[in-house]
Amino acid sequence: MLNTILEKVDSSNPSLNIVALKKAANILKNDGLVAFPTETVYGLGANALREEAVKKIYIAKGRPSDNPLIVHIADKNHIYPLVDSVPKTALILMDKFWPGALTIILKKSSIIPKTTSGGLDTVAIRMPSNKIALALIKECGFPIAAPSANTSTKPSPTLASHVLKDLNGKIDMIIDGGSCDFGIESTVVEVNNNNVTILRPGSITKEMLESVVENVAIDKALLNNNSNILAKSPGMKYKHYAPLGDVFIVDGDINNIVKYIINCLSNDKINNINSVVIASDETINNYSSFNALNIGSRENLDLIAKNLFNILRECDKLNIDKIYIESFLEQGVGLAVMNRLKKAAGYKIIKV
Numbered sequence: 001m002l003n004t005i006l007e008k009v010d011s012s013n014p015s016l017n018i019v020a021l022k023k024a025a026n027i028l029k030n031d032g033l034v035a036f037p038t039e040t041v042y043g044l045g046a047n048a049l050r051e052e053a054v055k056k057i058y059i060a061k062g063r064p065s066d067n068p069l070i071v072h073i074a075d076k077n078h079i080y081p082l083v084d085s086v087p088k089t090a091l092i093l094m095d096k097f098w099p100g101a102l103t104i105i106l107k108k109s110s111i112i113p114k115t116t117s118g119g120l121d122t123v124a125i126r127m128p129s130n131k132i133a134l135a136l137i138k139e140c141g142f143p144i145a146a147p148s149a150n151t152s153t154k155p156s157p158t159l160a161s162h163v164l165k166d167l168n169g170k171i172d173m174i175i176d177g178g179s180c181d182f183g184i185e186s187t188v189v190e191v192n193n194n195n196v197t198i199l200r201p202g203s204i205t206k207e208m209l210e211s212v213v214e215n216v217a218i219d220k221a222l223l224n225n226n227s228n229i230l231a232k233s234p235g236m237k238y239k240h241y242a243p244l245g246d247v248f249i250v251d252g253d254i255n256n257i258v259k260y261i262i263n264c265l266s267n268d269k270i271n272n273i274n275s276v277v278i279a280s281d282e283t284i285n286n287y288s289s290f291n292a293l294n295i296g297s298r299e300n301l302d303l304i305a306k307n308l309f310n311i312l313r314e315c316d317k318l319n320i321d322k323i324y325i326e327s328f329l330e331q332g333v334g335l336a337v338m339n340r341l342k343k344a345a346g347y348k349i350i351k352v
């Protein structure tokens, strides 16, 4: 059991706590593990170039070894030693979206250990915009491999307290930089011969990508409502984002959704089942006689993305057995929100 150090750092001005950053960098230089905030979710970092270090990430998270890690850099030019080559399309995407929530997959160079790339000959790279993340990578002087800092299968962490809950005693340090801006993981794209395919939707939407490159495809596995179609991104095939209770997505006309969920909640009450509805600003008043959590306005999908993982973790705190959630439009960021929800629900979608 490790003694996990928790240090607060101001995300708008990390240099105010340079002592904590240096402490974190020192741990990483010695092949240790440090969780830190990014603009998407908290990451669990290790030296991406050291097999001994990245192995510890898989162990701490309980992550399957064939699920590759995202390598984080603090300068666009630092991509070159990590990959075989950078196609023109990747350069366009980097110029437009880095620093930011876009992860680009390219053929890896030999300095990336197979453990980092989950045994693949490609590597996922991102330059985050969070100032703490950037300062930490710079302080280290090497790229940091960092998947989400949660136990595998659990909802991703958007607060330092989420990381502490999952990984206390399993990692060396957590940098608490407050809540993450987006609250949902990065968009992952594969760039192959200048063709772009979205393997995991995120807050950089298909429409945003299409504003700078032509022909953005979506991995087929993302468009299907079942888990049997093999995803191109290894991580997408695993159970993920799941709270302890059973999640049910209710999809259809919003009035029918509300009626259906009220009926379920009433039955659960009679049967002493501890259930909850995750509702929106627009519908919350309908559920006043039941357990209801408000995820935000249906008009503001960015806010819904930001609240999603925290609200799923709240359900665990309340020991909820059944969670009903109203579905969202699969457009823009809604595609990412519904992708995470479907996995949280194990694809249990009720059409009404």
Ligand code: AMP
Residues within 6 Å of the ligand: 067, 068, 069, 070, 105, 117, 120, 122, 123, 124, 146, 147, 148, 185, 188, 199, 200, 232, 233, 234, 235, 236
């Ligand atoms: P996480 O950092 O926990 O959000 O997970 C990273 C995601 O990126 C997972 O879904 C991985 O499977 C995916 N990923 C990372 N590297 C690659 C790669 N080389 N090819 C395909 N997917 C990747």
Ligand code: MG
Residues within 6 Å of the ligand: 147, 148, 156
């Ligand atoms: Mg993850």
